[in-house]
Amino acid sequence: MIIDMRLRPPLETWVTKSQFRRGTVFYPTRVGFPRPASAEERSIDLLLNEMDEAGITLGVIMGRQSNEPQGSIPNDEIAACVGQFPDRFVAWAGIDLSQPMDWCLNEIRRCIKLPGFKGVSIEPTIAREPSIRRPDDRRLYPIYEECVRLEVPVNITMSAALQLPAGRPYEDSSPIPLYRVAKDFPTLQIHVAHAAWPWVMEMIGIAFVCPNIWVSPDQYMIPEIPDAQEYLRAANNYFQDRTLFGTAYPSKPHKEMVQRYRSWGWSMGVLEKVFYENALRLMNIN
Numbered sequence: 001m002i003i004d005m006r007l008r009p010p011l012e013t014w015v016t017k018s019q020f021r022r023g024t025v026f027y028p029t030r031v032g033f034p035r036p037a038s039a040e041e042r043s044i045d046l047l048l049n050e051m052d053e054a055g056i057t058l059g060v061i062m063g064r065q066s067n068e069p070q071g072s073i074p075n076d077e078i079a080a081c082v083g084q085f086p087d088r089f090v091a092w093a094g095i096d097l098s099q100p101m102d103w104c105l106n107e108i109r110r111c112i113k114l115p116g117f118k119g120v121s122i123e124p125t126i127a128r129e130p131s132i133r134r135p136d137d138r139r140l141y142p143i144y145e146e147c148v149r150l151e152v153p154v155n156i157t158m159s160a161a162l163q164l165p166a167g168r169p170y171e172d173s174s175p176i177p178l179y180r181v182a183k184d185f186p187t188l189q190i191h192v193a194h195a196a197w198p199w200v201m202e203m204i205g206i207a208f209v210c211p212n213i214w215v216s217p218d219q220y221m222i223p224e225i226p227d228a229q230e231y232l233r234a235a236n237n238y239f240q241d242r243t244l245f246g247t248a249y250p251s252k253p254h255k256e257m258v259q260r261y262r263s264w265g266w267s268m269g270v271l272e273k274v275f276y277e278n279a280l281r282l283m284n285i286n
Contacts (some may be wrong), residue, residue: 002056002258003279006193006218006246009061009081009089010042013073032224039250044081047249048088054254058087060246060279062155062193063094063111066123067130067166072096075111082116084212089281092119092155095143098128100138105146112150118283119191121155125173126166132166136177145184153282156181159194159220175203182210189282191216193246202229204234207242214282215239218246222260229264235274236267243274 010013038046051059059082065072078091093111111117122143124135132139135156142234147154160173175196182190190210195217196203207213217231235243247257262271279285 002054002245002275004051004056004059004247004249004254005216005244005279006062007059007249008064009044009047009059010038010250011073011077013071013077015042016172029069029126033256036250036253049260050254051088054258055260056254057276058180058279059081059089060118060283061089061091061248062157063092063121065094066126067095067128067168068192069165070123070126070162075114075200079111079114079117081266082114086116090116090285092121093117094121096128097122097124097132097140101139104143108143108146108150112152115206119153119155121157121193123157123162123207124169125158126214133258134177136180137165141184144181144188148185148188151284153189153191153214155191155193157193158196158199160198161194167178170211173199175199175206178213179206182206182213186212188212189214191244191282194218194220194221195231197225198227200230204230204238207234208238210276211242214242214244216244216246219248219252219257222257223236223263232264232266233264236265236270240267240270240273241278241281244278 036050038050061078063075063078064070075093082089082091093108095107108120124132124137158173158175160170163170163173189212189215193216195215197220207215220226221231247254247263
């Protein structure tokens, strides 16, 4: 059993976005990975076949309401996909931080009631509202408070790779502001997609002192990526229960990503936690 904590199926809205379009900064898979056939054909059926071939049982569709070129997708479109394939996908609701806070909170409450929705996803560093740049912006605190009240985790996507195409400052990708959020909301479970690469040691240091932060390096935890071995070392020694697997599909193909993760020198029993046990716990899936 393997749970992919970050993928984007070829849904109607997403196939118009950068990762499914040729000639965009996100289109190449880089470092020698083949382009997934399902991404080329924009086929969910092929995607499910590729997941089966890789041994991936469940995919987590991370909602997105962000600045271009990453763009956004309606949560209802994601909900329709989860409804069509309830045994293969779950979802985290994307929240548009440019909307009034009442709208954000109502959208969280609405989506968490939908079948298959397990969390909330925000991307402050590439938000549509340009004045929001960091996750410790006090304007976001009602969102964290609502997640605590509803007992659902929040995903905060962080990586310098997000900043370049969005034209946002490089330093905004630093995970250091997460420390304040984690300390101000000690019962809030914070999933960090992309694990703030390339701020690897900063991410590890913050997760070391904040037990409510979950590290999800996804496409950056492969041998070809600089410093990726530090995520492995941390997982083997400190974060066995808070490191998770992801592909960031369609940026990376499923089979090859599973092979790359298996190629690392895991301590006994850790890979099973990274592949699925930690994800089940984070999302309260029995």
